[in-house]
Amino acid sequence: MKRIICLLxxxxxxxxSRAQVGLRHYPDSLFSTYYHQRVSxxxxxxxxxxxxxxxxxxxxxxxxxxxxxxDLKIKNRGISGDVSAGxxxxxxxxxxxxxxxxxLLIGVNDLARNITADSVxxxxxxxxxxxxxxxxxxxxxxQSILPVNDAFGKFSGHTNxxxxxxxxxxxxxxxxxxxxxxxxxxxxxxxDENGKLQKDxxxxxxHMLGKGYLLWKHxxxxxxxxxxxxxxxxxxxxxx
Amino acid sequence: MKRIICLLxxxxxxxxSRAQVGLRHYPDSLFSTYYHQRVSxxxxxxxxxxxxxxxxxxxxxxxxxxxxxxDLKIKNRGISGDVSAGxxxxxxxxxxxxxxxxxLLIGVNDLARNITADSVxxxxxxxxxxxxxxxxxxxxxxQSILPVNDAFGKFSGHTNxxxxxxxxxxxxxxxxxxxxxxxxxxxxxxxDENGKLQKDxxxxxxHMLGKGYLLWKHxxxxxxxxxxxxxxxxxxxxxx
Numbered sequence: 410m411k412r413i414i415c416l417l418x419x420x421x422x423x424x425x426s427r428a429q430v431g432l433r434h435y436p437d438s439l440f441s442t443y444y445h446q447r448v449s450x451x452x453x454x455x456x457x458x459x460x461x462x463x464x465x466x467x468x469x470x471x472x473x474x475x476x477x478x479x480d481l482k483i484k485n486r487g488i489s490g491d492v493s494a495g496x497x498x499x500x501x502x503x504x505x506x507x508x509x510x511x512x513l514l515i516g517v518n519d520l521a522r523n524i525t526a527d528s529v530x531x532x533x534x535x536x537x538x539x540x541x542x543x544x545x546x547x548x549x550x551x552q553s554i555l556p557v558n559d560a561f562g563k564f565s566g567h568t569n570x571x572x573x574x575x576x577x578x579x580x581x582x583x584x585x586x587x588x589x590x591x592x593x594x595x596x597x598x599x600x601d602e603n604g605k606l607q608k609d610x611x612x613x614x615x616h617m618l619g620k621g622y623l624l625w626k627h628x629x630x631x632x633x634x635x636x637x638x639x640x641x642x643x644x645x646x647x648x649x
Numbered sequence: 650m651k652r653i654i655c656l657l658x659x660x661x662x663x664x665x666s667r668a669q670v671g672l673r674h675y676p677d678s679l680f681s682t683y684y685h686q687r688v689s690x691x692x693x694x695x696x697x698x699x700x701x702x703x704x705x706x707x708x709x710x711x712x713x714x715x716x717x718x719x720d721l722k723i724k725n726r727g728i729s730g731d732v733s734a735g736x737x738x739x740x741x742x743x744x745x746x747x748x749x750x751x752x753l754l755i756g757v758n759d760l761a762r763n764i765t766a767d768s769v770x771x772x773x774x775x776x777x778x779x780x781x782x783x784x785x786x787x788x789x790x791x792q793s794i795l796p797v798n799d800a801f802g803k804f805s806g807h808t809n810x811x812x813x814x815x816x817x818x819x820x821x822x823x824x825x826x827x828x829x830x831x832x833x834x835x836x837x838x839x840x841d842e843n844g845k846l847q848k849d850x851x852x853x854x855x856h857m858l859g860k861g862y863l864l865w866k867h868x869x870x871x872x873x874x875x876x877x878x879x880x881x882x883x884x885x886x887x888x889x
Contacts, residue, residue: 442856445858446859452859454717476725612685620689
């Protein structure tokens with residue numbers, strides 16, 4: 410009986426919390442079967458300390474992040490095809506873990522559906538607010554949307570959104586201080602001289618080849634491991 | 650110059666080895682852009698000792714295996730949409746790592762393309778032969794193809810192949826001793842009383858929900874960690 414009361418209190422509290430930052434529950438039918446497979450998979454994992462969560466769409470999903478950084482604390486919460494509303498709808502699963510860090514990259518699938526840059530930014534700021542409220546000790550890193558390239562003749566609805574991607578990124582940069590997150594500009598490093606995704610990092614103008622993930626790792630490394638890790642690599646004082 | 654000669658020797662040796670077991674290189678255009686993204690990603694990872702490799706199609710790809718088993722040695726080599734020829738074409742990447750164990754699950758996408766059960770088995774036996782030849786110390790576990798269920802009205806080309814799946818599985822079981830692998834029957838445990846994928850493990854009749862991955866973990870656990878791990882859990886003799 411005690412357990413049932415506790416559960417009810419938790420559910421009511423979660424509902425109030427979501428309402429406080431303007432989150433709403435979306436109907437299940439809005440998301441793909443793959444979305445539900447992944448979310449139900451994530452929910453089976455026990456809570457662990459010091460998690461570093463990578464959350465996003467197919468570009469995050471396709472990365473073997475714990476292998477790339479050689480660290481089991483890194484958890485892949487990417488879902489191919491996901492949009493900002495999809496992340497909003499499942500951010501509870503991440504917040505409840507009270508992770509040490511969250512790396513978010515979302516929005517290009519929204520733009521491909523002709524959702525406006527402002528709407529994408531609004532949803533990302535809601536995600537930031539919710540995490541801040543639910544797990545204030547978690548460091549949030551909002552990554553810029555990556556550039557795209559239409560030269561491959563694939564994903565045309567995505568790769569013609571170069572300008573909108575830049576608009577989202579600029580707004581995300583501007584709001585970083587207001588919403589207490591660190592903005593990480595990946596766009597500049599992944600772009601060629603025309604602001605398009607460098608051709609040798611991709612084979613479809615949207616997703617990453619191995620070389621793209623290596624560049625990404627290089628850019629994220631200081632944020633993932635931070636100063637603490639670097640300090641621990643310094644020579645330790647010898648025992649007297 | 651020495652390095653170039655060494656490289657040439659390696660390439661020639663690899664070609665001879667592939668030819669010895671009847672492997673051939675397929676044209677890149679045969680596989681998806683996602684296939685190439687994943688393979689190029691896998692190739693960037695350094696060789697590590699004692700790897701436990703999970704290789705297969707979307708059902709393997711969708712699993713967070715290292716998190717599920719809480720072990721960084723477990724590497725995800727799943728590629729959504731992959732077929733037995735796709736695994737043959739990329740098995741080099743796995744063999745070169747000389748992993749401790751390989752868990753293979755492939756074939757349902759072949760059957761969906763109306764490739765025969767015999768052809769699927771032939772390719773899987775080629776994979777087994779190649780691994781045996783290239784990395785004899787690696788333990789290979791060939792998993793049965795999982796059952797499917799047509800009640801969800803999705804993936805109809807896959808979910809109408811229940812009988813062919815059973816044929817593949819029976820042949821794989823029969824060849825285990827001849828090809829020095831351990832056959833793991835997942836099919837029985839995932840099936841309902843009619844031999845179809847249990848409805849509560851899936852939302853599309855083909856792919857797994859979180860509960861499906863938990864059952865899978867339960868069935869694989871003794872094979873993944875083996876007797877050595879179990880032994881290490883026994884009380885250690887006290888120091889005198």
